[in-house]
Amino acid sequence: MSDQLLSPDHPSVVFACRGVQVYVKDGDTEKQIVRGVDLTVRRGEKHALMGPNGSGKSTLAAALMGHPSYRVEGDIWLNGERVDALEPHMRARRGMFLSFQYPVAVPGVTVANFLRASLAARRGTEIPVRAFRQELNAAFATMSIDPSFITRYLNDGFSGGEKKKLEILQMLLLKPAFSLLDETDSGLDIDALKIVSDGINLASGPDNGLLLVTHYQRILNHVQPDVVHVFMNGHLVRTGGMELVTALEERGYDWLAEEAAIPEGSRA
Amino acid sequence: MAEDTTSVIASARPALDEGLLKALAATLGGDAAQVSRRLAALARYEKAAEPDRVRHLWRFTNPALLLPASVTGAPATDIVLTSAAPVAGASVTIDLWPGQAPAVQTAEDLPVGALVFTAADEPFAAGGAPAGDLFAALGDAAWNTGVGLQVAAGVKLAGPIHVRVHASAAAVLPRVRLDVGRGAEAMLVEHHTGGGPDVRVAGSTVINAADGARVRHAVVQVWEPGTCGHLAVRTRAGADADILTVCGVFGGDETKLELGTDLAGAGAHSEIVGVALVAGKQHADVHTSHRHLAGHTTSRIDYKAVAGQQARSTYTGLIRIEERATHCEAYQENRNLLLSSRARADAIPELEIHNQEVSCSHGATIAPVDPEQLFYLGSRGLDPHEAMGLVVRGFLENTLARLPDDARSMVESFTAPRLATIREGGA
Ligand SMILES: Nc1ncnc2c1ncn2[C@@H]1O[C@H](COP(=O)(O)OP(=O)(O)O)[C@@H](O)[C@H]1O
Ligand SMILES: [Mg+2]
Numbered sequence: 001m002s003d004q005l006l007s008p009d010h011p012s013v014v015f016a017c018r019g020v021q022v023y024v025k026d027g028d029t030e031k032q033i034v035r036g037v038d039l040t041v042r043r044g045e046k047h048a049l050m051g052p053n054g055s056g057k058s059t060l061a062a063a064l065m066g067h068p069s070y071r072v073e074g075d076i077w078l079n080g081e082r083v084d085a086l087e088p089h090m091r092a093r094r095g096m097f098l099s100f101q102y103p104v105a106v107p108g109v110t111v112a113n114f115l116r117a118s119l120a121a122r123r124g125t126e127i128p129v130r131a132f133r134q135e136l137n138a139a140f141a142t143m144s145i146d147p148s149f150i151t152r153y154l155n156d157g158f159s160g161g162e163k164k165k166l167e168i169l170q171m172l173l174l175k176p177a178f179s180l181l182d183e184t185d186s187g188l189d190i191d192a193l194k195i196v197s198d199g200i201n202l203a204s205g206p207d208n209g210l211l212l213v214t215h216y217q218r219i220l221n222h223v224q225p226d227v228v229h230v231f232m233n234g235h236l237v238r239t240g241g242m243e244l245v246t247a248l249e250e251r252g253y254d255w256l257a258e259e260a261a262i263p264e265g266s267r268a
Numbered sequence: 269m270a271e272d273t274t275s276v277i278a279s280a281r282p283a284l285d286e287g288l289l290k291a292l293a294a295t296l297g298g299d300a301a302q303v304s305r306r307l308a309a310l311a312r313y314e315k316a317a318e319p320d321r322v323r324h325l326w327r328f329t330n331p332a333l334l335l336p337a338s339v340t341g342a343p344a345t346d347i348v349l350t351s352a353a354p355v356a357g358a359s360v361t362i363d364l365w366p367g368q369a370p371a372v373q374t375a376e377d378l379p380v381g382a383l384v385f386t387a388a389d390e391p392f393a394a395g396g397a398p399a400g401d402l403f404a405a406l407g408d409a410a411w412n413t414g415v416g417l418q419v420a421a422g423v424k425l426a427g428p429i430h431v432r433v434h435a436s437a438a439a440v441l442p443r444v445r446l447d448v449g450r451g452a453e454a455m456l457v458e459h460h461t462g463g464g465p466d467v468r469v470a471g472s473t474v475i476n477a478a479d480g481a482r483v484r485h486a487v488v489q490v491w492e493p494g495t496c497g498h499l500a501v502r503t504r505a506g507a508d509a510d511i512l513t514v515c516g517v518f519g520g521d522e523t524k525l526e527l528g529t530d531l532a533g534a535g536a537h538s539e540i541v542g543v544a545l546v547a548g549k550q551h552a553d554v555h556t557s558h559r560h561l562a563g564h565t566t567s568r569i570d571y572k573a574v575a576g577q578q579a580r581s582t583y584t585g586l587i588r589i590e591e592r593a594t595h596c597e598a599y600q601e602n603r604n605l606l607l608s609s610r611a612r613a614d615a616i617p618e619l620e621i622h623n624q625e626v627s628c629s630h631g632a633t634i635a636p637v638d639p640e641q642l643f644y645l646g647s648r649g650l651d652p653h654e655a656m657g658l659v660v661r662g663f664l665e666n667t668l669a670r671l672p673d674d675a676r677s678m679v680e681s682f683t684a685p686r687l688a689t690i691r692e693g694g695a
Pocket of ligand 2 (some may be wrong): 057058059101182183
């Protein structure tokens with residue numbers, strides 16, 4: 001169990017947030033999607049975030065990464081430093097990473113050029129071409145991605161599985177301190193799920209942490225979470241361990257909604 | 269739409285007279301035949317109607333802004349003729365300065381007789397500008413720098429013909445004439461450079477590609493801020509001729525480029541590949557026209573414009589297929605990327621198809637940079653300008669990929685500094 005009483009800037013905490021609320025523009029007004037989320041992820045911990053479709057999981061993940069179209073309230077810490085006022089690229093350079101549920105295509109930009117620019121940004125120095133090639137080849141082999149993808153345009157015409165594998169390949173290369181993995185398991189067949197899970201495990205270590213957003217138990221059998229949160233209607237309604245996953249698998253979300261007294265109309 | 273359809277061109281049209289045109293001919297060493305061609309053009313100039321601003325060709329650009337205030341016959345005295353180095357690898361490097369005869373530097377290995385100099389303004393037997401075209405008549409009458417070249421039949425020029433046109437006077441009226449003989453191969457690079465406040469350019473290039481000729485033509489415009497101008501390129505492709513026209517629009521304030529290729533002989537193929545990168549308050553107006561006059565001809569256009577800040581891109585493209593020109597294929601694509609909410613683009617394709625046995629398609633898009641792309645790249649550590657630079661490069665990539673290596677690296681030598689400006693936050 002994560003210790004919520006631990007101070008967010010405690011040296012053993014890699015990522016924390018307090019009172020995070022997220023608002024999106026809805027015509028002339030605002031709509032609140034996330035209604036106050038506290039998280040404390042210690043080094044070496046894997047957290048899972050489960051919740052029904054439309055409950056705001058992707059919104060929360062993108063907001064934590066600094067998506068410019070959301071208004072976000074609350075405090076966010078990475079490695080003991082407040083990052084909530086920083087632009088996404090500054091959070092990334094400090095070691096935050098988001099694996100997208102739907103990675104966007106950037107036509108005309110090759111995977112190689114993109115990865116080289118990202119690595120240079122993360123490491124704060126240009127990577128010599130040869131060293132980069134070697135590192136890239138190794139990562140492609142690890143993720144079982146055909147090396148021909150190096151010259152393809154970023155996510156352009158990639159299958160769902162290929163996109164997700166490339167997301168985790170980036171996680172391996174960028175070596176983030178804290179990763180938000182948004183439904184990295186969705187749309188994967190058994191083989192791809194294994195590769196992606198192995199990649200996530202390989203990228204995880206005693207110094208970093210992750211939050212794995214998912215619907216399904218499947219991936220959690222491969223990437224064993226230390227802490228499981230259930231997210232509904234913009235709140236974390238329950239935090240526990242793997243037993244929570246089993247309960248959700250058997251009973252769905254409704255019993256939790258009833259316990260949390262969420263009105264039936266807003267259980268998404 | 270057109271800001272003012274009431275033209276002020278009557279007052280803006282520079283005054284020309286016989287004495288001036290004779291002086292220009294004398295300055296450039298023209299013969300009596302040139303004088304009479306200029307005088308014939310003067311008659312057309314005086315009768316030429318103002319460009320019709322209701323028609324698409326001039327709907328977005330006020331021609332009065334592009335015309336020089338006046339043209340003088342005297343040789344330019346205020347320019348320093350630098351003996352600029354010849355372009356590496358070029359068969360011939362030609363510098364055109366207004367009011368001066370062309371400065372020609374020929375590669376030592378150019379075979380004797382492969383390239384012949386001709387009058388810059390001699391009309392070809394067929395093709396050319398419509399008789400009432402004001403800019404064409406102005407150039408024909410008062411051109412003040414130019415070169416004519418003929419590539420002999422069957423010759424394959426090893427390196428490009430590189431023409432640097434220096435906008436070094438208030439009125440620059442260049443003309444380039446290229447005649448590529450049967451089965452010959454040539455590449456012409458037209459590099460429009462120089463300029464400054466109050467400089468106006470009205471240029472004209474005519475190319476005749478004989479049957480089976482293969483011509484590559486690059487027009488790159490990198491005028492200094494303050495320059496306004498109009499460049500017209502008219503190309504005629506004979507039977508089975510293969511034409512590639514590459515354009516790059518980067519400089520100047522208010523500029524218009526017209527690229528027109530007539531597919532006059534059966535089996536001719538023309539491809540136009542263009543990019544424009546503009547920022548500040550620049551306006552790049554590009555018009556293309558492919559006229560299919562003969563059967564079994566094919567044409568393709570891929571033009572991309574990137575407008576940052578308050579800049580503006582205009583594209584109008586005409587595909588015309590004549591009744592007798594059956595079994596033609598024509599394709600046109602124009603994409604515009606807007607880097608700021610104040611940038612603007614207009615795209616108007618026009619199709620005039622007079623027979624059913626053709627395959628024709630066109631498409632135009634105008635879109636801002638996708639914020640989700642910027643967020644994705646940002647989440648990987650790229651700052652917003654770097655991300656923008658990468659997206660813009662990507663946007664141009666599949667168009668540049670259509671070019672042969674030499675043309676591509678030539679165009680990229682001009683796009684690179686502009687992309688660097690975007691990466692540094694300048695657009
Ligand atoms: N930019 C936005 N504008 C309006 N509504 C949004 C926006 N982003 C997300 N939403 C809404 O927020 C809710 C949560 O969406 P999302 O975060 O994608 O949920 P999840 O990832 O849990 O399926 C949905 O009802 C969605 O329509
Ligand atoms: Mg989601």
